[in-house]
Amino acid sequence: MSAALLEGKTIAAKIKEDLAKEVGRFKSKYNAVPTLANIQVGENSASAVYLKSQMRVAEKLGIEFQLHNLKEDSTQEDLIKYIDKLNDDQKVNGILVQMPLPKQMNPKDIPRHISPLKDVEGMHPENLGEVLSGKARIAPCTAMAAFELIRSTNIDLRGKEAVVVGHSEIVGKPVSLLLLDKFATVTTCHIGTGERGLLSDHVKRAEILVVAVGKAGLIKGEWIKKGAVVVDVGINRVGDKLVGDVEFDEASKRAAYITPVPGGVGPLTVTMLMRNVVEAFKAQKGA
Ligand code: NAD
Secondary structure: OOOEEOOHHHHHHHHHHHHHHHHHHHHHHHOOOOEEEEEEEOOOHHHHHHHHHHHHHHHHHOOEEEEEEEOOOOOHHHHHHHHHHHHHOOOOOEEEEOOOOOOOOOHHHOHHHOOOOOEOOOOOHHHHHHHHHOOOOOOOHHHHHHHHHHHOOOOOOOOOEEEEEOOOOOOHHHHHHHHHHOOOEEEEEOHHHHHOOOHHHHHHOOOEEEEOOOOOOOEOHHHOOOOOEEEEOOOEEEOOEEEOOEOHHHHHHHOOEEOOOOOOHHHHHHHHHHHHHHHHHHHHOOO
16 A cells, blocks of 8 residues: 655645635725734744745735844843834734744743734744634644644544654644544653653554654654554754655555655645734734
C-alpha cells in the first residue's frame, strides 16, 4: 500500500477562495478590509520565508499587511509598549509578533500582552482557554492546520486512537484538545515518554498520529499502524533537504494518509493565520 498524500496547498486553496470572497463582502459592508500588523524585532533569516509567505497570501486575499520593524537591541518593555499602541489602533485587526525574538526577550511573556481580540496566533491565555472549552474562534494556526488536514480525510474521529507526539503550547497541546473535542481517545507523548523508551508502544497503536517535535527520523516507519493517518508537523534541515520527524518512505508504505514535508502542514499554516485575521475582524465588528 502507498499512502495518499495530504497536501496543505490543496486544502488551503479552497479555504483561501472562501476567505477572499468574505473579504470582498467586508469591503462593501464595512468599507474596510482586515488588517494584519506584523512586528519584527531585528532581522532574522529563519523568519524571512514565513514573512514573505504571509505577505503573499495577505495580498492575494485582499488583507492589508503592515510590517513594523523594531531595532534588534529593543527591550521587552519597548516591544510591549509597541504592542499596546497597536492594541489601541482601530485600523489594526490582528497582531503577530514574529519569532524568534532577540535573546533579551522572553517569547513566552509576549502573547498575554496582545489584546485577545487581535491575537491572531491564538496564543493569548484567553484564546487557549477557549480551545479547552471547544468554542475557540481563534486557535493556534499550526495546530489548526494539522487538524484541518486530518478532517480532510473525512474519517470519523469518534473513539479513534489518536497519538500526538510533542506537547508544546503552539502545536502539541492544542492539537490534542482539538482531537479530544471530536471524541478521539487522545494520548499526548513528549520528552518524558521518549526518555522511558515508551514512544514506539504508543505510536504503534495510533490510528491518527500527529508528530510535532523537531527531530528528523524520530518516528520509525515500521512503527506506523497499517491504515493510519499521519500528520508530520516537524521541520528539520538535513544537508540541503527539509524533512519531517517521521521516516517518510517506510511510513507511507503503511499509512493510509500522510503529509509530505515540505508541502503538508506548512502551506496551510499561513492560511489558518489569515482565517484568524478574518475572524478577528468579524469579532471586532460584532459580526
Ligand atoms: P517545541 O520544541 O516547543 O516542542 C517539542 C516537543 O517535542 C516537546 O513537547 C518535547 O517534550 C517533545 N520531544 C522532544 N524530544 C522528544 C522525544 N525524544 N520523544 C518524544 N517527544 C519529544 O517545538 P514546537 O514549536 O512544537 O515545534 C515542533 C516542530 O514543528 C519543529 O520541527 C518546528 O519547526 C515545527 N513547526 C512547524 C510549523 C509549520 O507550520 N509547519 C509550525 C510550528 C512548528
